[in-house]
Amino acid sequence: MSETISFPVMSKDENAEGVLATWFVKTGERVKAHQVIAEVMVDKVSLDVETPIDGIVTLLVEEESSTRQGTPIARID
Amino acid sequence: MIENKMRLGFYQQMVRIRTYEEAIRRDYHADKAPAWDIGAGLIPGEMHLSAGQEPVAVGLCKNLRNSDAITAPHRPHHMALAKGVDMKAMTAEIFGRTTGLGKGKGGHMHLFDPSQHFSCSGIIAEGMPVAVGQAFAFKRRGTDNVAVAVAGEGAANQGAFHEALNLAALWKLPVIFVIEDNDWAISVPRDHSTSIPNNATRAAAYGIPGERIEGNEVEAIYEACKTAVDRARSGGGPSLLEIHTVRLWGHFEGDAQAYRGDELAKAEAHDPIPAYEAKLVADGVLDQASIAATKAEASAEVEAAIAFAKNSPEPSPNDVYLHVFA
Amino acid sequence: MSATISETEAGTRRLTTAKAISEAIAQEMRANPEVFVMGEDVGPYGGIFGSTGGLFDEFGASRIIDTPISETGFIGAGIGAAVEGMRPIVELMFADFFGVCMDQIYNHMAKIHYESGGNVKVPLVLMMAAGGGYSDGAQHSQCLWGTFAHLPGLKVVAPSNPYDAKGLMISAIREDNPVLFIFHKGVMGLPWMAKNPRSIGPVPEEAYTVPIGKAAVAHKGSDVTVVSVSLSVQHCLDVAEALEGKTSVEVVDLRTIAPLDRDAILTSVRKTGRLVIVDEDYRSFGLSGEVVATITDTDPRLLKAPVQRVAYPDVPVPYARVLEYAALPTREKIEAAIKAVMKG
Secondary structure (H helix, E strand, O other), X not given: OOEEEEOOOOXXXXXXXXXXXXXXXXXXXXXXXOOEEEEEEEOOEEEEEEOOOXXXXXXXXXXXXXXXXXXXXXXXX | OOOHHHHHHHHHHHHHHHHHHHHHHHHHHHOOOOOOOOOXXXXXXXXXXOOOOHHHHHHHHOOOOOOOEEEEOOOOHHHHHHHOOOHHHHHHHHOOOOOOOOOOOOOOOOOEEHHHOXXXXXXXXXXXXXXXXXXXXXXXXXXXXXXXXXXXXXXHHOHHHHHHHHHHHHOOOOEEEEEEEOOEEOOEEHHHOOOOOOHHHHHHHOOOOEEEEOOOOHHHHHHHHHHHHHHHHOOOOOEEEXXXXXXXXXXXXXXXXXXXXXXXXXXXXXXXXXXXHHHHHHOOOOOHHHHHHHHHHHHHHHHHHHHHHHOOOOOOHHHHHOOOOO | OOOOOOOOOOOOOEEEHHHHHHHHHHHHXXXXXXXXXXXXOOOOOOOOOXXXXXXXXXXXXXXXXXXXXXXXXXXXXXXXXXXXXXXXXXXXXXXXXXXXXXXXXXHHHOXXXXXXXXXXXXXXXXXXXXXXOOOOOOOOOOOOHHHHHOXXXXXXXXXXXXXXHHHHHHHHHHOOOOEEEEEEHHHOOOOOOOOOHHHEEEOOOOXXXXXXXXXXXXXXXXXXXXXXXXXXXXXXXXXXXHOOOOOOEEEEEOOEEEOOOHHHHHHHHHHHOOEEEEEEEEOOOOHHHHHHHXXXXXXXXXXXXXXXXXXXXXXXXXXXXXXXXXXXXXXXXXXXXXXXXXXX
16 A cells, blocks of 8 residues: 655645755655654745655655645655 | 730841841951951951841741742841741851851852742842742742742842843732832932832832832831732732831941931931830830840840851861852 | 665654754653743744744643743743752753843852752753854854853753754753753754754654763764864764775764863873864854863873864854855864864
């Protein structure tokens, strides 16, 4: 079972760009449900992103890259 | 109406304090002659005595328990004694002995008695935020203990005074701010330092009750403090009391007080203890025999404390390194 | 895709330094109801530099307390609560703000235990953000640990990484003495400030302590000893790794400024004979001079070359980026100092 994690929608402006500020995990690592895997930021408000399930994580965007809300940022397999 | 027993107690306590201050003054100067060297003698350093201000300490502390807190300023002896700080340990500290409250580390301006939650500091107004913190702890723990911050009228112009009042009012803490207005901040009279004639009106700026008490009379002070202490104990928050008193002696021992001019003689005419004594005699609470007995008892206790101090060991030089950290 | 983050033991999750500090505080607060936090914007905001993130949601306004702008007032209140047996954590927003409340810090917090002959304790943590590199100017960029360490009665710690940050904060909270916990903004791993990857690292989930007063050898080496603290340690490690194979650099992370771990400094210098000190605090009359004195008080002959100090010059912190980076102890300057001491 695979789950895609997207950049959270934090701003009413759908087109707002955020940044994936920090990855706490690397591709190939095993993660546990509710583990914080990234910190993202939109308009200076930051948010932790958790994985909903256990699995192996694959990162889909670069750290410190500008990312639109809703964009897939990681996959858990 | 205050019972005669309490009135007698007020008198005895004030005499006890005055006797103490006179003895300390005597011993402080005794061995600094002939050329006066402030660092010499059995009691070296600065000395700030409270003659004339006894009614404030006695009237206030009659309302306080051992478990209530006081932070006092650089002129602390009357507050310490009225609060219940042990006279022998306090005297030994003033004489810099190992049996002192601070093992000789603190001295006359830095008397700490945790059993009485009593502390004092030589930095003007800086004990006020600390009292706020003690009140915070009391409220947090759900006791009805109160904290009292004592400072002079000069302290009411320091930033810490204003920050402490705001914080205490904002958090509705059980703290009473007592300003002893003895008219002089060292050599500067209050009309040269303070923009308003009455610090009690500053209370309104912080939304708390404020009262100024004239007359330097122990019973009126007791009543005013009672109202403020009861308010704090019952969750009614902080109060500011400005108590007009008199500084009979110098700011510090050795202060020639030339700046006081004629006012000094006038002040001496307003010594609160003979005035109260006369009142109690007129009311039949005191007579010559009980006056003599009171003074003798005070003298005996004070001289015993001083003897205890003088016979106590001095710290050894290497003790200087102790007690930096717990 | 890979993120440039440090290696981790299997199963140890990574945190930023900011999150490690918040976690330390949370764990101690769960264990002891006498612990509470007080300061400006520590509540819902989570601290200007993230030191109290998540705490307000868990503990509420009665234990995570936003204060007015009254540093003398609330630091003094922290002292009063501490003398009554509580264990306050008070935040001074910027170390640079100590000017408005220094009396409470150095005349009260630091001295009450001594003045009372050991009868009164002040178990208080004063945490503060420090350091520059992001153009915050002269009044918001200072380190100042040298100033605080100079005054008796205060313990002063400054972690360089998330693991030490959590352990030192827990030690500081449990310590019965006043501890100044200085966190460089650049080690916090904040999403809104350029960060060194070393600001994110493995942090065990359970509560643990890192001893106050003990340095750590962050990178073993044999040619030169580089003594540093706080963010500069991260730069020293970057240089040490880049020089592997050419110069064997031992990096000593002080972790605590006061009391200084003089044994650790001496042990390393006895081995290498060459000393570089990297300190973002002002050069003169401070920490770097004290490290030198540690050697010369013991035996100046331990040194094969003069000591190199890479420290902030004796100037106020300038605003313009080019000026600020001319003053900061950068990797280039650290590498140049290592070369100089090797020639020595």
